[in-house]
Every structure is written in structure tokens, then in C-alpha cells.
Amino acid sequence: MVPLSWYLILxxxxxxxxxxxxxxxxxxxxxxxxxxxxxxxxNLALVALSGFFGDIGGQLFVFIVMTVAAAEAAVGLAIIxxxxxxxxxxxxxxxxxxxx
Amino acid sequence: xxxxxxxxxxxxxxxxETVQLIMPEVILTVFGCAALVLDVMLPRALKKVxxxxxxxxxGLSLVSLGILYPNLVNNQSARVGFFEMxxxxxxxxxFKLMFLIGAAISIILxxxxxxxxxxxxxxxxxxxxxxVVGMMFMASAxxxxxxxxxxxxxxxxxxxxxxxxxxxxxxxxxAMKYFLLGAFSSGVLLYGMSMVYGLTGSTNLAKIxxxxxxxxxxxxxxxxxxxxxxxxxxxxxxxxxxxxxxxxFKIAAVPFHMWAPDAYEGAPTSxxxxxxxxxxxxxxxxxGRLFLYGLPDLRATIAGNAADSVPSxxxxxxxxxxISAITIVWGNLGAxxxxxxxxxxxxxxxxxxxxxxxxxxxxxxxxxxxxxxxLFIYTIMNLGIFGCIIALKRxxxxxxxxxxxxxxxxxxxxxxxxxxxxxxxxxxxxPTAGFIGKFYLFGGLIETGxxxxxxxxxxAVVMTVVSLYYYLRFVKHMYIEEETxxxxxxxxxxxxxxxxxAAVVIVLIGVYPKWFIDISQRAARSQALKTYSYKAEEAxxxxxxxxxxxxxxx
Numbered sequence: 001m002v003p004l005s006w007y008l009i010l011x012x013x014x015x016x017x018x019x020x021x022x023x024x025x026x027x028x029x030x031x032x033x034x035x036x037x038x039x040x041x042x043n044l045a046l047v048a049l050s051g052f053f054g055d056i057g058g059q060l061f062v063f064i065v066m067t068v069a070a071a072e073a074a075v076g077l078a079i080i081x082x083x084x085x086x087x088x089x090x091x092x093x094x095x096x097x098x099x100x
Numbered sequence: 101x102x103x104x105x106x107x108x109x110x111x112x113x114x115x116x117e118t119v120q121l122i123m124p125e126v127i128l129t130v131f132g133c134a135a136l137v138l139d140v141m142l143p144r145a146l147k148k149v150x151x152x153x154x155x156x157x158x159g160l161s162l163v164s165l166g167i168l169y170p171n172l173v174n175n176q177s178a179r180v181g182f183f184e185m186x187x188x189x190x191x192x193x194x195f196k197l198m199f200l201i202g203a204a205i206s207i208i209l210x211x212x213x214x215x216x217x218x219x220x221x222x223x224x225x226x227x228x229x230x231x232v233v234g235m236m237f238m239a240s241a242x243x244x245x246x247x248x249x250x251x252x253x254x255x256x257x258x259x260x261x262x263x264x265x266x267x268x269x270x271x272x273x274x275a276m277k278y279f280l281l282g283a284f285s286s287g288v289l290l291y292g293m294s295m296v297y298g299l300t301g302s303t304n305l306a307k308i309x310x311x312x313x314x315x316x317x318x319x320x321x322x323x324x325x326x327x328x329x330x331x332x333x334x335x336x337x338x339x340x341x342x343x344x345x346x347x348x349f350k351i352a353a354v355p356f357h358m359w360a361p362d363a364y365e366g367a368p369t370s371x372x373x374x375x376x377x378x379x380x381x382x383x384x385x386x387x388g389r390l391f392l393y394g395l396p397d398l399r400a401t402i403a404g405n406a407a408d409s410v411p412s413x414x415x416x417x418x419x420x421x422x423i424s425a426i427t428i429v430w431g432n433l434g435a436x437x438x439x440x441x442x443x444x445x446x447x448x449x450x451x452x453x454x455x456x457x458x459x460x461x462x463x464x465x466x467x468x469x470x471x472x473x474x475l476f477i478y479t480i481m482n483l484g485i486f487g488c489i490i491a492l493k494r495x496x497x498x499x500x501x502x503x504x505x506x507x508x509x510x511x512x513x514x515x516x517x518x519x520x521x522x523x524x525x526x527x528x529x530x531p532t533a534g535f536i537g538k539f540y541l542f543g544g545l546i547e548t549g550x551x552x553x554x555x556x557x558x559x560a561v562v563m564t565v566v567s568l569y570y571y572l573r574f575v576k577h578m579y580i581e582e583e584t585x586x587x588x589x590x591x592x593x594x595x596x597x598x599x600x601x602a603a604v605v606i607v608l609i610g611v612y613p614k615w616f617i618d619i620s621q622r623a624a625r626s627q628a629l630k631t632y633s634y635k636a637e638e639a640x641x642x643x644x645x646x647x648x649x650x651x652x653x654x
Contacts, residue, residue, distance in 0.1 A: 008298070015291050022284050031280055038287035045294040057303045058294075061245045065290060068252045072283055075256050079263050079279050083272045092280075095273045098362045098443075 007048030015041030028080050028090045032073075039069050118181030121188050121240075123168055124161040124196060125233045131157025132229035139222020150222035151211045154229055158204045165200070169193050184304055185246040186237070190626035191472075194619055195239035195385045198476050202378045203232045205483040205598060210370040212592040213490045217265065217368065224264060228374065231257035235382035242393065244293045244303040247386055251289075251350070254382055255282050258375055262367040274366025281349060281359040289346025295339035296394075299332060305394035312336075312397045318410050333402050337413050340398060343390060344419055350383035351453045354427040361434070364446035369493070369500075372442055373486030376449045377479040384456060384475055391416055391460070392468075399463060420461050425556055427454030432563045435570045439502050441489055444570060445482070448526060451567060452478055458541045458560060462553065467544030468624030473616060474537035477525070477609060481534060484522040484602040487595060491515055494590040505574060507583030512591070516578050518603040525606045527571040528564050533609035536617075538564065 014037055021034030043062045050058025080090070087094055119126070134157075135150050142149055168188075179188050207228060214220045234254030241247040259282060263275025297303055300311035315332050345356065352360035364372045395416065397403075404412035431451025438444035456478070459471035492499030492508075492515075509516045525534035545557040609616050 011294075015287075018287065019284075022280075028276065028280070032283070035280070035283045035287055038284070039290060042287065042290040042294045045291070046297060049294070049298045053301050055301060057245070058297055061248075061293075061297070061303060064245055064249050068249060068256075068286075071256055072252070072286075075259050076279055076283065079259065079272070079275045082263060082266045083276050086267070086269050086272050092276075095276055097269050097273050098365050 004048060004052045008045055011041045011043075011045035011048065013041075014038075014044060017041075026091050026093060028083070028092055031092065032076050032080070036069060036073070039065060118186075120168060120171070121179070121181045121186055122237075124165045124200075125236050127161045127164055128157055128229050128233045128236070131160070132226040132233070135222050135226035135229065139226075142222070147220040147222060148211060148215075150225050151207060151220075154225035155204060155207050157229060158200055158207065158232070162197070162200050162204075165193065165196055180242075182246075183243075184306070185243040186240050187242040188240050190622040191385075191388070191624075192236075192240035194472055194476075194623035195381065196236045197619075198381055198479055199232050199235045199239070199378055202374070202381070202479045202483060203228060205480075205487070205602065206370060206374040206378070208594055208598045209373055209483065209487050209490050210368075212595045213368060213370040213493065215592075216493050216590070219265060219368075224261065227257045227261050231261070231374075232378065235378055235385075238382045239385040239389075241386075242305045242389060244297065244305070244308075247305075247389065248286075248290060248293065251383075251386060252286060254379065255286065255350075258371070258379055261371045262363055262375070264368050264371065268366075270366035271368065272366075274363045277359050278363040278367075281356075285346045285349030285356070288342055288349075292339045292342025292344075292346060295335060295342065299336055299339065305389060308394050309396055312395065316397070316403055318404070333404075333413055336398070337402055340395065340416055341419065344416060344423075347383060347387050347390065348423060351380055351387065351457075352450050353423050353453055353457065354430045354450065355423070357427070357430070357450050360450055361443050361446040364449070365440060365443045365500075369442065369486060369490050372446075373483050373490075376445070376486070377482050380449065380453060381475045381479060384471065387460065388471070417461050417463060420457050421552070421556060424454045424457035424461060425559055427451065427457070428560055428563045432566045432570075435567070438570070441500050441502055441505075441574075444502070445485065448567065448570070449482065451563065452482075452526075455538065455541055455560060458556065459544055461556070462541075462544030462548055464544055464547055465621070465624055466540055466547050469617060469620045470537065470540030470544050472620035472623045473540055473613075476616060476620065477533040477537045477606070480602050481522050481525040481532075481606055484599055484606065485519065485526065487599045487602070488515060488519040488522065491591065491595055491599070492589065494587060497585070497587060502573065502577055503581075503584055505577040506581040508578040510583060512589050514596075515589075515599075518599050519578065520575055521603045521606055523571045523574050525610070527568045529568075531607065531610045533606045533613070533616075536610060536613045540617075 018034045018037030018041060021037065022031050025031050025034060043065055046058040046062050046065075050056065050062075083095065084090060131154060135154050138150050138153060139147065180186065207225060210224065210228070214224065231254045234250045234252070234257065237246060237250030238254065241250050259275060259279045262278050263271055265271035293303075296308060299315050300308045302308055302311060315336055318333070349356040349359075364376065367375065398415045399417050401415045402413040404410045428451050431447050431454055435444050435447035435451070438447060456471055456474050459467040459474065461467070462470070489499050492504055497504060508519075521532060525532035528534040528538040542557045542560055545553045
């Protein structure tokens with residue numbers, strides 16, 4: 001059986017990759033994917049811990065988070081489309097109308 | 101799934117009493133859906149009806165809150181519902197009242213603003229209602245799960261509203277920045293929550309609070325060769341920092357404030373107003389729940405163990421203290437050089453978030469009263485000032501630039517007077533409400549007698565004086581500068597009346613604050629009392645740290 005610590009290490013790795021990706025990526029879609037990766041890192045930790053405790057709460061939480069992530073994706077992609085329409089670019093550095 | 105739920109002892113049929121608990125939210129949800137349907141059915145000329153329907157929804161929700169509340173006071177058991185995910189206490193009710201008042205004023209501001217923009221659509225109002233539902237659940241949620249989902253309900257609705265002017269480049273950009281950073285912060289918050297779940301074995305805040313002392317236990321194993329310390333406190337500190345970081349994003353505290361000026365400037369002005377009060381107040385409500393209710397033992401320090409020379413770690417009050425000091429300084433300095441009114445108010449709202457944090461740091465009754473009272477006052481005065489900016493908006497003139505205010509006293513004397521009242525209140529000048537709020541926040545810090553907190557209070561007072569510079573700049577432009585353009589204002593009677601009422605209330609609270617202090621006190625007291633009473637209950641039957649050997653927690 002896979003010990004709990006492996007799951008937690010994997011989830012921490014997923015979260016870190018996501019967080020670093022958000023910082024270094026310049027493409028809006030890539031940043032968005034990295035955010036999803038962060039959420040899934042947290043999800044994995046919740047599911048693993050929930051299985052370990054034999055407690056259903058963590059799994060319920062994951063279902064909710066998945067739903068929220070889907071809703072967020074719907075809204076996020078709509079916003080990304082509207083920004084592409086006005087700018088013809090998905091690079092976040094091009095979104096610089098407002099500065100200090 | 102249902103079978104599993106039934107096995108747990110928590111299972112309860114969702115009865116009439118529990119549905120009553122969320123009646124105000126149910127009403128708002130129904131009206132939100134109705135607004136969507138009405139929008140499709142009504143012809144273009146009648147779209148404004150949707151706004152009035154939404155407003156009546158908010159009014160009905162207020163009424164149901166008023167009916168529900170006395171029942172709750174009489175019937176203690178009906179306060180917790182939905183598998184202990186919702187707790188309706190004084191704290192929740194006062195915040196809900198605040199959100200509903202904020203939503204009502206925002207809808208009134210929006211009617212005029214959307215008319216000027218020519219973007220009067222029904223989905224706008226339904227999104228406002230849905231986000232208010234999210235805020236109201238945030239105030240009453242006492243489970244990580246319900247906190248997270250209500251936070252997201254609010255946030256996702258507001259992302260759309262920020263990008264509502266879809267052909268406007270600024271609005272798009274603001275929505276993108278707000279969305280990316282908001283989603284990022286939700287991820288950080290969620291990871292913090294998953295760590296807390298891992299450490300305590302529960303998502304319920306009360307159970308988390310009860311399990312924390314077990315996590316704090318330090319097992320020191322001393323053998324002949326080595327001395328190993330089993331220390332979960334670092335993980336606890338990390339999870340606390342993650343959750344705090346997620347919340348700092350939402351309230352726009354300084355290292356995490358980068359989105360705020362852009363999102364506030366780019367969003368439709370009515371939404372800027374709504375965001376700056378509603379989202380901020382709701383995030384503070386959640387902040388209070390998470391930290392005061394869920395992690396009360398970690399306030400000052402995460403206790404160490406002197407006997408085994410294990411040092412104590414700083415608690416969340418220390419973290420909040422540092423952040424609030426930076427926030428107050430940065431917010432005020434950032435506002436000094438701004439010429440765009442919305443951007444200036446964005447920086448000012450950042451500094452106000454810093455002031456409000458002071459009350460949570462003080463951690464005494466005065467401080468908690470300060471938090472609730474200040475958020476209440478801030479809701480009214482900030483909506484007021486944004487309302488004045490919206491009143492300035494007319495064809496071809498955005499009303500955003502500070503030069504648009506030039507010579508306003510000649511054009512609209514009453515509007516100028518109201519604006520002056522709101523500005524003085526934001527600056528915290530005595531005869532207005534802002535002074536009362538700041539008095540409680542700073543007074544709470546001084547009351548603790550801690551020299552560091554006293555220094556923090558002095559810093560805050562000094563920065564308040566700095567803030568007067570940019571608030572009085574408005575006044576200078578309105579009273580002294582010559583008119584630069586002569587386009588007449590396009591007043592709206594409803595807007596004018598609303599602003600007048602808000603201005604009168606601000607002065608009234610400044611002169612006679614007793615009623616507002618009383619309700620804030622009730623909220624503050626319920627928050628503190630609940631935590632302690634629960635702990636006393638738990639002390640009789642110590643909760644076993646679940647999962648030590650993989651045993652089921654219940």
C-alpha cells in the first residue's frame with residue numbers, strides 16, 4: 001500500500017509546480033492551467049487525508065472544489081476570450097493599459 | 101453517499117427550522133433567478149424594471165432577516181444547521197445586515213451608472229444578488245467547506261461584474277487581473293485548508309479549534325544518542341500563513357494588493373463601489389471566522405515547550421500586525437500621487453483594510469467592536485463617495501479625473517457638501533462617523549497595554565494624518581479651483597436621495613453612535629463567547645487526535 005506521505009509529497013509538488021508556473025508563465029491560458037494544477041494539488045491532499053482518516057468530509061470537500069473549479073474555468077475562459085477580442089494577444093504583458 | 105451520511109451521528113433531516121436559518125439567502129437566490137428570466141422577457145426600454153425587482157428582493161431579504169432574528173434569540177438550538185456548516189449568530193446577522201444595505205445602495209448607484217453607459221441588462225443585477233448570497237453565507241459559515249464555496253460564489257460573480265463592460269479595454273484587463281490573482285489566492289487558501297484538515301482531522305471550525313491543543317503537543321523523544329522532536333507546529337504555522345495569504349489577497353492587504361488599483365480603476369464604477377465594500381467586508385467576516393473561531397489558540401504565539409527548549413513560534417496576531425503596518429503605510433503613500441479618483445480611492449481602501457486589521461490584532465472587545473463598527477461605517481461612506489463620483493458622470497465626461505471636480509461647488513452645492521462629509525469621514529475627522537470607527541480600532545490597540553501594539557497605533561494615527569492630504573485635495577478642487585468645463589450635471593433623483601440619507605447617517609453616527617456601537621458590540625460579543633463556550637464543553641471529553649493510527653474519527 002502506498003503510504004500517506006507519498007500522496008502528500010506529490011500534492012505539495014503539484015501545488016509548487018502550479019504556483020511557480022503562475023509566476024513564470026506569460027500566457028494567460030498557461031497561467032490558468034497552473035492555477036488548476038494548484039487546486040488539484042490541494043484536492044489530492046484532501047482525498048489522501050480523507051482516506052487516511054476514514055472521514056468523509058475531505059472527499060465531500062473535493063467534490064465541491066471540483067465544481068467550483070469548473071465554474072471558475074467557465075468564467076475565466078470567457079474573460080480570456082473577451083481580452084483576446086480587444087487585444088489580439090494572450091500575453092499578460094500586453095495587458096498594460098493601467099499602470100501606477 | 102446518502103447511506104454513508106446516515107451512518108454518521110450528525111445526520112439530521114433538513115427541517116423547516118434549518119431552512120429558516122437561510123431564508124434571507126433563499127429569497128435573494130429566488131430573486132436573482134427571477135431577474136435572469138425577467139431580463140429575457142422584458143423589452144429593451146423596460147430593462148430598468150429588473151433593477152427595481154432586485155432591489156425589492158434585497159428589501160424582502162432584509163425583512164426576513166428581521167423576522168428570523170428574534171426567533172433565533174429565543175430558540176438557541178435552531179442556530180446551527182446543515183451538518184454544522186451554518187451558524188447564525190449575532191456576528192452573522194450583523195454582517196448580513198451590512199451586506200444587504202451595501203447591496204441596496206450599490207443597486208441604486210448602478211441604475212444611474214448603467215443608464216449613462218447604455219448597458220442596462222438584467223444579468224448584472226442577478227449577479228449582484230448572487231454575490232451577496234455568497235457574502236451572507238461567508239458570514240455564517242463555520243466549516244471550511246461552506247466557507248470556501250461561499251467565498252467562490254461571491255468571487256466568481258464579482259469576476260464577471262468587473263469585466264461587465266466587455267467592449268471596454270480597461271474593464272477587460274481589470275477582469276483578467278482580478279480573476280487570475282483571485283483564483284490564485286483561492287488555490288493558496290485551499291491548500292492551507294487542506295493542511296489544517298490534515299492536522300486536525302476535521303473541516304468544522306469548532307472541531308478544529310478543539311483539536312488544535314493536541315496538535316500543539318510536542319513529543320520529545322530522548323534516547324542515548326539523539327534527541328528527536330516530533331513537532332507539528334511548523335506545519336501548523338505554514339498552514340496558517342497559507343490561509344492568511346489567501347485572505348490577504350481578498351482584502352487587498354499590501355504584499356498581495358497588486359490587483360486592487362487596476363481592478364478598481366477598470367471595473368464599472370458601481371462595481372468598484374460594490375467590491376470595495378461588500379467583498380472587503382465579507383472577507384473580513386470570513387477572516388474573523390477562520391482565525392478567531394477556528395484558530396483562537398494560535399493568536400499571540402504557537403506555544404513552545406520551555407522544559408525541552410523548544411522555542412515558541414509567532415502566532416497570527418504577529419503576522420497580521422506586520423501586514424497591517426505595511427498596508428497602512430503603503431496604501432496611504434500610494435494614494436498621494438494619484439490623479440484618477442477611482443485609483444486614489446482604491447489605494448485609500450487598501451489603507452482602510454489595514455486599519456480594520458488593527459481591531460483583529462488587538463483581540464479585545466474594543467477591537468472587535470471596532471472591526472464591525474468600522475466595516476459598517478466604511479460600507480456607508482465608501483458607497484457614498486463612489487455615488488458622488490457616479491453622479492458626476494455624464495455624456496463624454498467620466499467623472500474619474502480629479503480635475504472633473506473643479507469648481508463643483510458652483511454647479512452642485514449639495515453634492516459638494518455631501519462629498520465633503522464622506523471625505524471627512526474617510527479621513528476620520530471628529531464630527532463624522534469615521535472618527536468613531538477609528539477611535540475604537542486604535543483604542544483597542546492601546547487598551548492591550550502592549551508597547552508594540554501601542555507603537556502600531558501611533559503609526560496608524562500618523563498615517564491617518566497623511567491620508568488627510570489626499571482627501572483634502574478633493575476638497576480643494578471642489579471649492580477653490582475654477583471651473584474647467586461647463587457641461588451641466590445629469591442628476592438622478594433617486595441617487596440624490598440615497599446619497600443624502602447616507603450623508604445624514606454618517607453625521608448621525610458621528611454625533612450619536614450609541615445604536616451602532618450596540619449592534620457591533622453584540623456581534624463582537626457573540627464571536628468571542630462562542631469560542632470559549634465551545635472549548636469549555638470540549639474540555640470534559642478530550643477529543644482524540646483522529647488518524648493517529650488510521651482509525652475513523654467518529
